[in-house]
Amino acid sequence: MAQPILEMRSITKEFPGVKALTDVNLTVHPLEIHAICGENGAGKSTLMKVLSGVHPHGSYTGTITFDGHEVTFRDIRHSEAAGIVIIHQELALIPELSIAENIFLGNENAQRGVINWDATNRRAIDLLARVGLRENPLTPVKHLGIGKQQLVEIAKALSRDVKLLILDEPTAALNDDDAQHLLGLLKELQRKGITSIMISHKLNEIEQIADRITILRDGRTIETLDVTEGDVDEDRIIRGMVGRDLEHRFPDHTPQIGDVLLEVEGWTVMHPHDHERTVIDDAALQVRRGEIVGIAGLMGAGRTELARSIFGRSYGSRIQGSLRLEGKELTLKTVADAIDAGLAYVSEDRKSLGLNLLDDIKTSISSAKLDKLVTGLTVDENREVLVAETYRRDLAIKAPSVAAGVAKLSGGNQQKVVLSKWMFTDPKVLILDEPTRGIDVGAKFEIYGIIQQLADQGRGVIVISSELPELLGLCDRIYTLAEGRITHEFSHEEASQEALMRHMTSHTR
Amino acid sequence: MNSLRRMLGSNIRQYGMVLALAAIVLYFQFRTDGVLLKPLNVSNLLTQNSYILILAIGMVMVIISRHIDLSVGSVAAFVGAVAAIMMTKWDLPWFVAVVLCLGLGALIGAWHGFWVAYVGIPAFIVTLASMLIFRGLTLTVLNGETVANLPPQFEGMGNGFLPEIGPDTGLHNLTMLIGAAMSAFVVWIEFRRRASATRYQFDVAPRPLFLAKVALEVVVIMYFVYVLAQYRGLPVVAVILFALVGLYTFLMSRTVIGRQIYAVGGNVDAATMSGVRTRRIDFLVLTNMGMLAALAGMVFAARLTAANPKAGVNFELDAIAAAFIGGAAVTGGVGTVVGAIIGGFVMGVLNNGMSLRGVGIDWQQTIKGLVLLAAVAFDVYNKRRAAVGGGAGAEKENAAAPPPPELEEQLAELPDSLVTTTGTGDATAGT
Numbered sequence: 059m060a061q062p063i064l065e066m067r068s069i070t071k072e073f074p075g076v077k078a079l080t081d082v083n084l085t086v087h088p089l090e091i092h093a094i095c096g097e098n099g100a101g102k103s104t105l106m107k108v109l110s111g112v113h114p115h116g117s118y119t120g121t122i123t124f125d126g127h128e129v130t131f132r133d134i135r136h137s138e139a140a141g142i143v144i145i146h147q148e149l150a151l152i153p154e155l156s157i158a159e160n161i162f163l164g165n166e167n168a169q170r171g172v173i174n175w176d177a178t179n180r181r182a183i184d185l186l187a188r189v190g191l192r193e194n195p196l197t198p199v200k201h202l203g204i205g206k207q208q209l210v211e212i213a214k215a216l217s218r219d220v221k222l223l224i225l226d227e228p229t230a231a232l233n234d235d236d237a238q239h240l241l242g243l244l245k246e247l248q249r250k251g252i253t254s255i256m257i258s259h260k261l262n263e264i265e266q267i268a269d270r271i272t273i274l275r276d277g278r279t280i281e282t283l284d285v286t287e288g289d290v291d292e293d294r295i296i297r298g299m300v301g302r303d304l305e306h307r308f309p310d311h312t313p314q315i316g317d318v319l320l321e322v323e324g325w326t327v328m329h330p331h332d333h334e335r336t337v338i339d340d341a342a343l344q345v346r347r348g349e350i351v352g353i354a355g356l357m358g359a360g361r362t363e364l365a366r367s368i369f370g371r372s373y374g375s376r377i378q379g380s381l382r383l384e385g386k387e388l389t390l391k392t393v394a395d396a397i398d399a400g401l402a403y404v405s406e407d408r409k410s411l412g413l414n415l416l417d418d419i420k421t422s423i424s425s426a427k428l429d430k431l432v433t434g435l436t437v438d439e440n441r442e443v444l445v446a447e448t449y450r451r452d453l454a455i456k457a458p459s460v461a462a463g464v465a466k467l468s469g470g471n472q473q474k475v476v477l478s479k480w481m482f483t484d485p486k487v488l489i490l491d492e493p494t495r496g497i498d499v500g501a502k503f504e505i506y507g508i509i510q511q512l513a514d515q516g517r518g519v520i521v522i523s524s525e526l527p528e529l530l531g532l533c534d535r536i537y538t539l540a541e542g543r544i545t546h547e548f549s550h551e552e553a554s555q556e557a558l559m560r561h562m563t564s565h566t567r
Numbered sequence: 568m569n570s571l572r573r574m575l576g577s578n579i580r581q582y583g584m585v586l587a588l589a590a591i592v593l594y595f596q597f598r599t600d601g602v603l604l605k606p607l608n609v610s611n612l613l614t615q616n617s618y619i620l621i622l623a624i625g626m627v628m629v630i631i632s633r634h635i636d637l638s639v640g641s642v643a644a645f646v647g648a649v650a651a652i653m654m655t656k657w658d659l660p661w662f663v664a665v666v667l668c669l670g671l672g673a674l675i676g677a678w679h680g681f682w683v684a685y686v687g688i689p690a691f692i693v694t695l696a697s698m699l700i701f702r703g704l705t706l707t708v709l710n711g712e713t714v715a716n717l718p719p720q721f722e723g724m725g726n727g728f729l730p731e732i733g734p735d736t737g738l739h740n741l742t743m744l745i746g747a748a749m750s751a752f753v754v755w756i757e758f759r760r761r762a763s764a765t766r767y768q769f770d771v772a773p774r775p776l777f778l779a780k781v782a783l784e785v786v787v788i789m790y791f792v793y794v795l796a797q798y799r800g801l802p803v804v805a806v807i808l809f810a811l812v813g814l815y816t817f818l819m820s821r822t823v824i825g826r827q828i829y830a831v832g833g834n835v836d837a838a839t840m841s842g843v844r845t846r847r848i849d850f851l852v853l854t855n856m857g858m859l860a861a862l863a864g865m866v867f868a869a870r871l872t873a874a875n876p877k878a879g880v881n882f883e884l885d886a887i888a889a890a891f892i893g894g895a896a897v898t899g900g901v902g903t904v905v906g907a908i909i910g911g912f913v914m915g916v917l918n919n920g921m922s923l924r925g926v927g928i929d930w931q932q933t934i935k936g937l938v939l940l941a942a943v944a945f946d947v948y949n950k951r952r953a954a955v956g957g958g959a960g961a962e963k964e965n966a967a968a969p970p971p972p973e974l975e976e977q978l979a980e981l982p983d984s985l986v987t988t989t990g991t992g993d994a995t996a997g998t
Contacts, residue, residue, distance in 0.1 A: 372840060394842040403840065411840050414833035416900045425830060426841040428823050430985060436821040443767045445986055448978055452988045461769045479841070484987040511989040 061126065063088040063253050064109075064222060069120035071108055078104045079118070079277045086222070086270075091244060091254045093268035095261070095295055097524065101277040102257045106224055110144045111137040125221065141221030145211045147230060153200035158182035160199050161214045185213040189243055205236025212243065216252075223247070224255045229263060230358045241267050259356045261292045261563045273298040292560070300526060300555040308531040309503065311510045315534065316347030318385075319518040320487045325379035327360075327367040327542075333375050337363045339542045341379075345487055345518035350509060352533030353522045354558050360542040361522045362406055365489045369403040370396030383486060397426060400486035404476055404493060406522070408469070412476040415465040419457055420446035422464050422475050427483040449478035453508060470501025477508060487518040494528060506532055526555045538562050583945065584893060584909050591913060595920030602923055603916075606798035609791070614726060614870060616915035617804040618643070618863040620908055622886035623893070624815050625859035627907035630890050631819075631832045632852045633899025634683060634690035638675075638697035640882035642857060643864030644874075645701040646672050650865050651714040651874035654721060661721040668861050675701070676857020680850035690853070698883070706876050715873035725869030727803040738793070739800030746792030749809075750785045757781045804866055811859075815904045828852060833900030888935070889914055892942040913938065 064086040071079040079101045086092045094102050107113045109122065111131030122129050124140060131137040134144075151160050158179050167177040182195035191209040199207060208228060215223055225244075229237035241263060244254055258264055264271060271290065273280040280298050283290045320343075327338035338360050345351050355361045366373035368381060370393035381388045383399060390396045396403075405411035413422055423446045424431055431438050431445070446460035453474045457467060464475055473493065480488060490509065494502045509532065513519050523529050529536050536548045538561035546561040595603045602608060622639050629636045646668050653664040675697070682693040733740040757777075764771045771777070795801055819825035830838040831848045839845050863882070868874045893910030895902030914935060921931045 369840075370842075392842070392844065393840060394844060397842040405840060410834070411836050414830055414837050414900065416829075416833040421826065425826070425838075425843075428826055432823060436817075437823060437826060439821075440763060441981070441985070443763075444977055444981055447767075448981065448986050448988055451978070459767070459769055461767075478988075481987045481989075508989055515987075 060088055062086060062123075063125055065121075065123040066105070066109065067121050067123075069105065069108055069118055069122075071104055071113060071118040077277060079108070082120075082274065082277070082279045084272055084279070085282070086253060086255060089248055089251065089253055090269040091248055091256060091267050093264040093271045094255060094257045094274060095259075095264065095271055095299055096274035097299055097526075100274040100299075102274055103226060104277075105274070106144060106226060106255070106257065109137070110134055110142055110224065138218055141219060142224065143215035143218060143220045143222075144224040145208075145215060145226065145228065147227040149204075149207050149211055151199045151207055151210060154198060156196045156198055157186070157193060157202075157210055157213075158195035160210055161185060161195075161217050163214075165218060181217065182213070185216055186210075188216055189213045190239070190246075203236070205232045205239070208232065208236070208240060209243070212247075216247075220252060222253050222255065224257075226257045227259065227358070228256065229258065229260060237263065259358075259563060261295050264295070265290070265292060271295065275299060292563070293556070296556050296559045296563075300559055309507045309510060311514075313350070313534050314348045314514060316349075316516065318344055319347050319349075319383065320345040321380075321382040322368060323380045323382075325364070325367070325381075326377070327363060327374035328376040330373065330375050337374060337542050338367060341539075341542075341544050343520075343537055343544065345520060347516045347518060348513050349535065350513050350519045350521060350533045352529035352536035353520060353539055354526060354529050354536055354562055355522075355524075355539035356562050357524065359539045359562065361539055362491055363542075364539065365403055365491055365520070365522060368396075369393065369401055369489060372396075372403075397483055397485075400484070402426075402480035402483055402485035402488045404473075404480055404488065404490045406491040406495065408472050408476055408496075412479075413464050413472060416463075418461050418463050419450070419455065419467075419475055420460040423449055423460075423478045423482055426479050430482070445482065446478075449474075449481070453478055454504065468501075470497045470505070473497055473501070473505060474508075477505070481512070485517065487520065488512060489520045489522070491522045492524065493521060494523070494525070502528075526558055529553075529558070530555065583949075584906065584913065584942070587942075588909055588913050588916065591916050591920070595916065595923065599920065599923045603920055604794060606794050608919070608923075609794045610798050610802060612915055612919050613795075613805045613808075614802050615919070616911060617725075617802075617808050618867045618870075619882060619885045619889060619915070620808055620911045621811060621859055621863040621866065622882055623889035623907040623911045624811055624904050625856040626883075626886040627890040627893065627895050627902045627904055628815070628819070628828060628852050629690070629856050630887070630895045630897075631899060631902045632828050632849060633832045633835070634849065634853065635887065636679070636690065636694045636853065636856050636860075637883050638679070638694040638701060639856065639860040639863070639886060640879035640884075641698045641701035641705065642672065642675050642860040642879075643867060643882055644705045644876070644879035645708070645864070646675075646861040647864035647868035647878055648705050648709045648714065648874040648876070650721075651717060651868055652708060654718055655714055655716055661718040665721070665724075665865060668865060669858050672861020672864075673854050673858040676854035676860070677850070679857065680853035683853060684846040684849035705878075709874065709876050711876055713873050713875040717869065717872055717874075721865075722869045722872050723803055724807070725804060725866050725871070728799040729801045729803065729806065731800065739796035739798075742792050742796040742800040745801060746789055746796075749792075750788050753784050753788065754781055757784070804870075807862075807866070812904055812908055819904055824848070824851070829900055831899075885911075885914060888939045892939060894946065896946075910942075913942075 062085045064084070066082065066084040069079050069082040070077070082101065082105060084105065094105070096102050104113070108118050111133045114132050115130035124142065129140060131140070152163065155163070161182050162178055167174045167181065179195050186193060186195060189209045189212050191206055191213065193202065193206065199210060202210065212223070228240055232240065244256070245267060248254065256264070256268065265285070268285055270285060271283045273283070273295065275298070283294065283298070323342045325338055325341040326336065329335040329337050341364060343351070353361055353364070363373050367377055370390045371377055372393050381390065388399055390399060390401070409415060414425070417425070420442050424442050428437060431442050443460060449455065450457065450460055455474045455478070456471050464472055467475065493509065494505055497505065509519055509521065521529065521532060530553055534550050536553050536558065537544050538546045538548070538558055540562055548557065592603065622643070626636060626639065649671060650664050650668045653659045653667065654661055659667070679690065679693050679697060682688045683690045729741050731739060731741060761771055761777060772780070792801070819828065827838065827843045827848050830841070830843055831845050835845055864879060867878055871878070889911035890902060890907045891897070891910065892913050893902070893906030893908065895907065917935060917938065918931060921934065
C-alpha cells in the first residue's frame with residue numbers, strides 16, 4: 059500500500075485538569091475519505107485542532123507526519139500553507155461580503171496590496187463550477203442558504219490548493235438534498251485527488267461514503283475499520299462508540315410515579331429567523347409526577363430548542379401544538395408566564411444563560427422569583443440571606459458565605475446555585491439541560507441525588523443529556539430525538555446504549 | 568493593613584474615587600489659599616454642578632443597563648425652553664409648567680425606549696439622532712432667541728436657598744438641623760448594615776476601623792453643612808439633589824426593579840431566562856433618563872434665569888464621564904448612583920479649582936480628559952489583578968462551612984412555603 063498522506067502518532071493533549079487525548083493514532087491514506095466517529099466529548103474536535111495547528115506544536119505530545127515530512131504547525135495559517143484546510147461546523151464566512159470576496163479572504167489576488175477584481179471574480183467562477191454551485195460570485199453570502207454556504211467554504215478550501223480537507227459535521231445543518239449533494243461532491247473531489255477527513259454523527263452517511271473509519275472514545279483510539287473490506291455496518295460502528303461499562307455511580311432510588319403532569323402534543327417549532335426551517339417537528343411527550351424523563355439526542359437534534367420553546371417560547375417562531383399542565387391547557391408567551399405556571403429550565407450553558415457572573419450567591423438564587431421576598435416596596439434582604447443559607451446547607455454549596463461571587467465557584471457549585479435558583483421558584487416540572495456538563499464525578503453524584511429528591515417530592519423532571527450512561531442510570535423513561543423528531547420512547551428496562559444510539563442516528567424521512 | 572485591604576477590596580474603585588476626590592479637594596484648598604472651601608464657593612460648587620449631577624443619576628442607570636444616552640444635553644435645553652415658553656408666553660403657573668415638562672421629558676425618554684427596547688436600534692444611534700433633533704427643536708421653539716423673565720419661584724429651583732428659622736445664631740439654623748438629621752441617618756444605616764452583616768457572618772471591618780469610618784462620614788457631613796450655614800444655607804437645588812440620590816439609591820439597591828436593572832446589565836440572556844421582562848426594563852430606564860434630563864434642563868434655566876438655545880451643550884459628556892469615573896462599567900451591570908455623584912464632584916471640583924487657579928479652558932478640557940482615562944484605566948488594572956489574585960484565595964476558603972449557629976434557629980423558622988428544598992444534607996449522603 060502507498061505511503062500514508064497523514065500519520066498522527068501517540069498524540070496526547072492535556073487541558074488543565076483534563077486529558078482530552080491519550081495516545082491517539084490516526085493514519086490516513088492518499089485519496090481516501092476517512093471518517094472519525096465518537097460520542098460528544100470523545101476528542102474528535104480536539105484531534106482536528108491539533109492537526110490544523112489551533113493547538114500549536116508543543117502544546118501536545120506525539121508526532122504528525124504529513125505528505126512524507128514531519129510537521130510542527132504553529133497556527134492555522136501554517137497548516138493551510140501545507141495544504142490542510144479545516145471547515146468547521148459553524149461556518150467562518152462573512153455574511154456581508156460577496157462569494158468571491160469570501161473565497162479569497164486572507165488570500166487575495168493582489169499586487170502590492172491592490173486587489174485585481176477581474177482575476178478574483180474569474181477564478182471564483184472556476185471554483186464555483188468545481189463545487190457545482192451556480193451563483194453569481196458577486197452575490198453576498200448572506201443571501202445563500204446554509205447548503206450553498208457550505209459549498210462556498212469548500213470552494214475557498216480549493217482556492218488554497220488543498221491536499222487534505224477536514225470537514226467537521228458538514229451535514230449537521232443541511233437538509234437531505236443538500237447533504238446528498240455535498241456527499242457527492244466529496245466523492246467527486248476524491249476522484250480529482252483530494253483526501254478528506256470527515257467528522258460526523260450521521261452513521262448512514264459515513265457508511266455511504268467513507269473508505270475507512272477511526273473510532274474515538276474517551277480521548278483514545280479504539281479501532282480503525284476498513285469499510286471496503288466489508289462487514290462494517292451501523293451496529294458495528296455504534297458498538298465501537300459506546301462499548302464501555304457504566305462508569306458513573308448513581309444513588310439508589312425507587313421511583314414513585316403518579317398521574318400525568320405535563321403533556322406536550324403536536325409541538326412544531328420553526329427556526330427563530332428562518333421561518334421556513336422546521337427545528338422541532340410534531341413532537342409529543344408526557345411527564346408524570348415523580349418521574350424522571352430523559353431526552354437523548356445528538357448535538358443539533360433539537361434538544362435545547364425543544365426545551366426552550368416549551369419554556370415560555372424562549373426559542374423559535376411559529377410555535378404550534380398544545381401544552382397541558384395538570385390537565386389544564388396553557389399558553390405561555392413569556393418566560394415569566396412559564397415560571398408562574400410552574401415550569402423551570404436549567405440551561406445547558408450556565409455562564410451565558412444561567413447566571414449573571416457579577417452576582418453573588420444570594421442574589422443569584424433569588425433572581426427567578428424575587429417576588430417571593432418582597433415586603434412592601436423592598437426586597438427583604440434578611441430573608442434572602444436565610445433562603446440562600448438554606449440552600450447552601452441542603453445542597454452543600456461549597457462557598458465561604460452566601461455573599462461570595464458566583465464567578466469564582468467551581469462548575470459543580472455554580473450548577474448547585476442554578477438548581478437552587480430554580481428550586482426556589484417551586485416548579486411543578488423542571489427541565490434540566492445537560493445538568494452535569496463540565497462537572498466532576500463527585501459533584502455529579504450529588505446532583506443526581508438532588509434530581510431524584512425533586513422527583514420524589516412529586517415534581518416532574520426532564521433531563522436532557524448527551525451522556526447516555528447518565529440517562530440510563532437516572533431516567534425512568536427516555537425519548538430519543540433525531541433531527542427535531544421524537545423517534546422512539548423507551549422504558550427504563552428497554553433502554554440500552556446501542557438501542558438509544560440507533561434511534562438517535564436514525565432517519566425517519 | 569490586611570483588614571483595611573479586605574474592607575476596601577470589594578469596592579476598591581469607589582473608595583479609590585472617594586480618596587481621589589479628597590486628595591483633589593485638599594490640593595486645591597491648599598493651592599487656592601483656602602478659597603475652594605470658602606462658604607460662597609462651596610455653595611457655588613453645588614449649584615453649578617447640580618444639573619450635571621442630576622443627569623449623572625439617570626445616566627449611571629442607563630449605563631448599568633448597558634446603554635448610553637447622548638441626547639440629554641439637547642433634551643435638557645429643549646425642555647428648559649418649553650418650560651420658559653409655558654410660563655412666559657402661555658402664563659401657566661410655574662408648578663403646572665414644571666409638572667408638564669417632567670411629563671414631556673418622560674415622553675421623550677419613552678420615545679428613545681420605544682426604538683431601543685422594542686425596535687432594537689442601539690441606544691447610541693437613537694440618542695445621537697435625538698441629540699440633533701432636540702437641538703434643532705430648541706432653536707425652533709425659541710426662534711433662536713433667549714427667553715427671560717421667568718417667575719421668581721421657578722428661578723428659586725436653580726439659585727434659591729432654604730428659608731431660615733429660629734433665632735439668629737450666626738449660622739443657618741435649618742441647614743445645621745438638616746445636617747444633624749442626615750448624620751443621624753447615616754449612623755443608623757451604617758450600624759444596621761454592620762449588624763446584619765455580622766449576624767450572617769459576612770466579612771466586616773474591625774470595630775475601630777468601622778467606628779473611624781462612621782466618624783469620618785459624620786465629620787464630613789457636618790463640616791459641609793457648617794460651611795454652607797456660614798453663607799446662606801442649603802441651596803434648594805441641593806435639597807432636590809440629595810432627595811434624588813436617596814430615592815434612586817433606594818430604588819437601585821432595595822427594590823425588585825433595581826435588581827432587574829442590574830440583572831439586565833450583567834447578563835441580558837440570563838435575565839430573560841429568569842423571567843425578567845428585559846425590554847420593559849430598557850424602556851423604563853430610558854424613560855426615567857428623559858424625565859431627569861427635563862428636570863436638569865429646568866434647573867439650568869432657573870439658574871440662568873432664562874432659557875437659551877445654547878443651553879446644555881456637552882452636558883451628556885460630563886454626565887457620562889461622571890458615571891464612568893464613579894465606577895460604572897462600559898459592559899453594563901456595574902455602577903452605583905453614589906459613585907456617579909462622586910464622579911461628578913471629581914469633575915466639578917477639578918473645574919472649579921482650575922478656574923480659581925486661573926487655568927485656561929483649554930487645559931481644563933485636557934486635564935479632565937486625562938482624569939477620565941486614568942480612572943477607567945485604574946479600574947481595568949484592578950479588575951485584572953483581582954481576576955489573577957482572587958482565585959487562589961477563594962479556593963482556599965471554599966470549604967463548605969455550615970451556616971452560622973445563630974442562623975440555624977432562624978432557618979428553622981422560615982415558612983416551608985417559602986423555600987422548596989431537599990432534606991438537610993440528604994442529597995449528599997453517601998458521597
